[in-house]
Amino acid sequence: MNPSLATRNGPHSAGIDAQGVLDSRMLPDPEFDLMWDSIFVDEEIKTRLLSQGLLNFVLRPALARGAIPLHGIILLVGPPGTGKTTLAKGLASRVAASVSNMGEFRFIETEPHALAGAALGKSQKAVREFLGGTVAEAAASGPLIVLLDEVETLAADRQKLSLEANPVDVHRASDAVLAQLDHLASENPNVLFIATSNFPQAIDEAFLSRADLRVDVGLPGDEACYAILNDTVAKIAQSFPGLNRLLDGHQLQEAGAACYGLDGRQIRKAVITAMTFDKRTALNPEQLTAQDIFNAVNMARQSKESA
Ligand SMILES: Nc1ncnc2c1ncn2[C@@H]1O[C@H](COP(=O)(O)OP(=O)(O)OP(=O)(O)O)[C@@H](O)[C@H]1O
Ligand SMILES: [Mg+2]
Numbered sequence: 001m002n003p004s005l006a007t008r009n010g011p012h013s014a015g016i017d018a019q020g021v022l023d024s025r026m027l028p029d030p031e032f033d034l035m036w037d038s039i040f041v042d043e044e045i046k047t048r049l050l051s052q053g054l055l056n057f058v059l060r061p062a063l064a065r066g067a068i069p070l071h072g073i074i075l076l077v078g079p080p081g082t083g084k085t086t087l088a089k090g091l092a093s094r095v096a097a098s099v100s101n102m103g104e105f106r107f108i109e110t111e112p113h114a115l116a117g118a119a120l121g122k123s124q125k126a127v128r129e130f131l132g133g134t135v136a137e138a139a140a141s142g143p144l145i146v147l148l149d150e151v152e153t154l155a156a157d158r159q160k161l162s163l164e165a166n167p168v169d170v171h172r173a174s175d176a177v178l179a180q181l182d183h184l185a186s187e188n189p190n191v192l193f194i195a196t197s198n199f200p201q202a203i204d205e206a207f208l209s210r211a212d213l214r215v216d217v218g219l220p221g222d223e224a225c226y227a228i229l230n231d232t233v234a235k236i237a238q239s240f241p242g243l244n245r246l247l248d249g250h251q252l253q254e255a256g257a258a259c260y261g262l263d264g265r266q267i268r269k270a271v272i273t274a275m276t277f278d279k280r281t282a283l284n285p286e287q288l289t290a291q292d293i294f295n296a297v298n299m300a301r302q303s304k305e306s307a
Contacts, residue, residue: 036090226256
């Protein structure tokens with residue numbers, strides 16, 4: 001195998017290196033399990049995602065398709081940086097770990113731009129080869145979970161695409177996605193697609209209507225803000241134990257309260273920004289103070305408000 005592909009596919013690779021595949025691996029996967037635990041959202045969201053994922057593999061193989069129109073699609077939408085991709089990967093692993101009677105699960109992550117816009121003039125063919133070839137072949141050898149990240153690039157809303165600005169091929173690619181998804185859904189009840197988007201207005205209505213569950217992941221609430229901040233410091237403290245002194249402290253709680261309005265990515269990044277105020281802290285992160293974190297959070301908030 002091409003060495004760059006071997007690296008790209010990671011140590012638990014499922015060895016699928018076709019066009020449009022960013023990552024492939026066997027599930028459950030320890031790295032993905034950690035991702036599930038690292039996202040702080042309402043427990044209800046995790047319960048519904050996991051339940052829908054399990055229902056996909058319990059109900060669909062058992063029921064006639066005509067009876068219940070399940071397509072095997074879960075859609076996560078929400079603003080950038082709210083943990084959708086991370087949750088999707090974690091979900092894939094958790095579903096695989098909970099379904100014990102179907103054999104080994106495979107996971108494929110799509111490379112959206114390789115399938116859509118980038119291959120102008122070829123996207124319809126690329127989509128057909130990916131869904132009808134790569135995905136169908138992988139599904140033939142066992143249960144499969146496919147991450148369709150940034151799905152709006154793949155299932156673009158045909159109504160909103162102007163034919164002049166967007167070559168007819170993009171329209172056809174959306175049609176091809178829908179036709180292939182219908183075909184896959186009827187032939188392969190052992191496939192689950194987990195799609196994410198921070199731009200649901202741009203997704204084709206027909207795709208939205210095929211999603212079996214749509215979950216809106218919003219910005220983190222008060223409690224989640226603090227939990228993300230505390231968790232970020234705790235993760236760094238695993239390598240720089242001097243930072244344990246900050247955990248659960250009053251000042252960190254104040255910084256957590258100031259995070260409200262930021263997304264999870266911005267909160268985690270604020271802790272790193274806090275280490276840029278003094279190069280001695282950059283050289284020795286254990287010198288970081290709760291005040292630095294508080295200041296970095298406020299800077300992030302101000303830059304978000306003025307954007
Ligand atoms: N609710 C959250 N709890 C903990 N960490 C979070 C949360 N939301 C985001 N993060 C962190 O932010 C980073 C970005 O998350 P991720 O890439 O999954 O977001 P996303 O919603 O897919 O963003 P985008 O829409 O830009 O693709 C990750 O490091 C993730 O751990
Ligand atoms: Mg994402």
